[in-house]
Amino acid sequence: MFHSFFPKPKLFFISAAVWTIVCIFVWYAVGPQMGTAIGLPPLAAGEKAPIGLAFFFSPDNLWFYLYFTIFVLIFGIAWKLIDRNHPWSNWSIWGSAFIIFIAYFVVQISVAMNNWRGPFFDLLQRALAKEPGITDGQFYDLILRYFEIGMVSVALNVVTAFFTNHYVFRWRTAMNDYYMSKWDKLRHIEGASQRVQEDTMRFANILEGLGVVLINSVMTLVVFLPILFEMSKYVSDLPVIGAIPHALFWLAIGWSLFGTLLLAFAGIKLPGLNFRNQRVEAAYRKELVYGEDHQDRAQPVTVGELFSNVRRNYFRMYWHYLYFNVARYGYSQIDAIFLLFILVPTFVAAKITLGIWQQISTAFGEVSNSFQYLVNYWSTIIELLSIHKRLVAFEAAIDDKPLPEIDQHYLEREAEGGEIAADRPY
Incomplete structure (x- = not known):
């Protein structure tokens, strides 16, 4: 199920987990200082994040994209050297890394939407209270920022659906090829044809879906727990x-x-x-x-x-x-x-x-x-x-x-x- 697609799967997943912990530790320990050193500093104390499309291109986000790419390259190149001959290593290593990045970006869209909700609903409350100085233009500007975030979400959903479909089919292909190469040992097992044809497909689909959701959940906790911690002051x-x-x-x-x-x-x-x-x-x-x-x-x-x-x-x-x-x-x-x-x-x-x-x-x-x-x-x-x-x-x-x-x-x-x-x- 795994070694047909991933190189040395037990070692691969253990090393990936350890490397992820290292990446998170380095990011929170010295990440902001490293970003500042290369001209991509985090938000200053009390500074509000940009709203709309500008949020995804803020200096701290650009620094994270670069940081993520560097650490993935180190991990991926190391594994390409460890197992040079695995036929599916490009998809299992680089494809998995891309799916993790997509999961992170989905969380960033949620953060961007949360940043938008504050000023929009505060403006709505002021308008309903008939405070002076509220104009149509203020609402239209915030609605435009919402549209920008929405377009990023649409583009990401399209890319995610297309890529994950190919990723899952490659995993299924790897399992299918491996099992068929051992067919003489497998053919006597009850439902062998169903297991090769249907169970491999369902296994790859479900595991990929659950894996993406699990990664997304971890990313969400990393991003939103500090936000919730801060908002507890209210x-x-x-x-x-x-x-x-x-x-x-x-x-x-x-x-x-x-x-x-x-x-x-x-x-x-x-x-x-x-x-x-x-x-x-x-x-x-x-x-x-x-x-x-x-x-x-x-x-x-x-x-x-x-x-x-x-x-x-x-x-x-x-x-x-x-x-x-x-x-x-x-x-x-x-x-x-x-x-x-x-x-x-x-x-x-x-x-x-x-x-x-x-x-x-x-x-x-x-x-x-x-x-x-x-x-x-x-x-x-x-x-x-x-x-x-x-x-x-x-x-x-x-x-x-x-x-x-x-x-x-x-x-x-x-x-x-x-x-x-x-x-x-x-």
């Missing part, structure tokens, strides 16, 4: 609890971790059920395929038994998804009003303007959503885990290791001329 009192320093910062972390643990506990049985569901569906489909060419196969009794296995497993899944969805949708509904409840004392005391409220809401939402990675994508993670279980059997066969228990059971039943029991507790 919120001094909380309902029931009272005064807490940097309240918004700690509430966003605590509330999100609570949701993550809640959903992980509620959905702990779902990956195994999803995997077993793929198994009984495959057994049913395979008997139907045999029935197309052999008159003695796909008989009503056999097909009825196989379909009853499918039905039994789906009913199990529906039950476990019932209480999982109670937890998921219940948490989501409370999450929608959590920040409003927290800020009631601040609203009543009139400590913030409409613009600041919009910025707090955005920053809190970005941080909360980033911490709620499992909450938002648990169903997709379940699907990925079930696909991974199926592909693990391929890895075992290629390495001449014992197959997973469920695959051994299938081969035993095939040899006996029997069928797979869906109710076996794998």
Whole structure:
């Protein structure tokens, strides 16, 4: 799954994680001083960031683009020297780096939008209060700045969709070529054709999507946590609890971790059920395929038994998804009003303007959503885990290791001329 596309994947991902930590440490330790030394200084204390397209070309952002490029080149060139002959290293190294940069830029668009919300909604509040000096031109100018940010977002979405489609297909191609080169060892495994044709496609698609979201979540935390920490100065009192320093910062972390643990506990049985569901569906489909060419196969009794296995497993899944969805949708509904409840004392005391409220809401939402990675994508993670279980059997066969228990059971039943029991507790 990984070594077909990435050079020495275990070492590659460990080194990438370590290198990322080094990059972040250097950036926060001496990054601003390095930028100042080359004429790209950060914003001065109290200086507001540019609004609109100019934000993406501010000196501190230009310095980050250069900084990112330098550290990626160092990492990429080192790995090209470590493994010179890997056929997919260009896509796995440089392609992955480009996707990480795209994830960062998506976060920057969110920051640019948050910078825009403050002055726009403050201007709106002043206009609704009929303060003198408010003109049409002020609104039109801010709307134009919004349009600029929107056009950057459109261009980025187009590039992201085009590039990631190619990236995912290259990964699928790498897995396909590798598995087909080992086909003699794999062909006897149940659903081998489906695993090569469909599971590799779904695995690459889902893992790439989840990976991008995870990177985006980490980038969002790095960027928005300091913003939320700073904006906590506007919120001094909380309902029931009272005064807490940097309240918004700690509430966003605590509330999100609570949701993550809640959903992980509620959905702990779902990956195994999803995997077993793929198994009984495959057994049913395979008997139907045999029935197309052999008159003695796909008989009503056999097909009825196989379909009853499918039905039994789906009913199990529906039950476990019932209480999982109670937890998921219940948490989501409370999450929608959590920040409003927290800020009631601040609203009543009139400590913030409409613009600041919009910025707090955005920053809190970005941080909360980033911490709620499992909450938002648990169903997709379940699907990925079930696909991974199926592909693990391929890895075992290629390495001449014992197959997973469920695959051994299938081969035993095939040899006996029997069928797979869906109710076996794998």
